Amino acid sequence: MNIDCYSITEEDFINEMEPNNNDTFDEYFLDSNLCVSTMIKKYDVPMLDNNEYMKKTKKKNLQCAVCGARAFGYNFDRITCESCKAFFRRNALKNIMELKCRFDGNCDITIENRRFCTYCRIKKCFAIGMLYEILSSKEK
Amino acid sequence: MNIDCYSITEEDFINEMEPNNNDTFDEYFLDSNLCVSTMIKKYDVPMLDNNEYMKKTKKKNLQCAVCGARAFGYNFDRITCESCKAFFRRNALKNIMELKCRFDGNCDITIENRRFCTYCRIKKCFAIGMLYEILSSKEK
């Protein structure tokens, strides 16, 4: 986590932003009516380099592309652990205002800290390419 | 670190303040200019009975990393008791100048004296790695 950001309050952070300059995913804080997945699409969140996207063959000793935990297979089109799978299901379609980062929106996500920043965790889920389209239509 | 200390040193105290037999820790604390830990050391403060506390048998047998009290799990990413958890919530985001140590800023924190020096208690909370990042943003 980026502790340096702490001197800025969240309110300051939001106020500092220019209202009509929604160039990035993070600045989308200002514009609050869309869900995370829409935002990701609209603002073209950069994808991480995808060595993680292995051929769908071997299922042993896999590592979650989000947090690094042990993984047993694909979930929503990427190799992830069970907890990130459940997390993605629960959060991918939420309104972004429910998932604010307390810092600069670039928290590292690890197995130890993954539950401390839902914003950056879901952001990373999308960044590695997890597909919300696979979520059943009833939840959309 | 010597923030807002009184001028008397621990050594001065021990030399000049021989307690008489009627002195108790509590009486002394009322007019204290002295470090809690020093007082405790000098006046042989009776230990609280832990049996009551220990009776709450739960699954785990953990010890608070701040004060040593019985702990039941993680709070703010470290194993702590419920009281240090609540204390951290209340104080982690305060201005440090609101939390003055009367002494040298190095009070020992124990289950018995933890509430006597908020400065040193919060200092220890941070020293053991409690994460203020987990505090929800609305309190910042």
Place this chain on the structure above:
DNA sequence: CGTGGTTCAAATGGTTCA
């Protein structure tokens, strides 16, 4: 058999009040 979906106990941040 793989993976999306479900369940639920455990964990833990937050609240209350004496």
Place this chain on the structure above:
DNA sequence: TGAACCATTTGAACCACG
């Protein structure tokens, strides 16, 4: 201040469909 409580999130285990 801290014991007791409450509410929400989590993730391991499981189910079931294709």
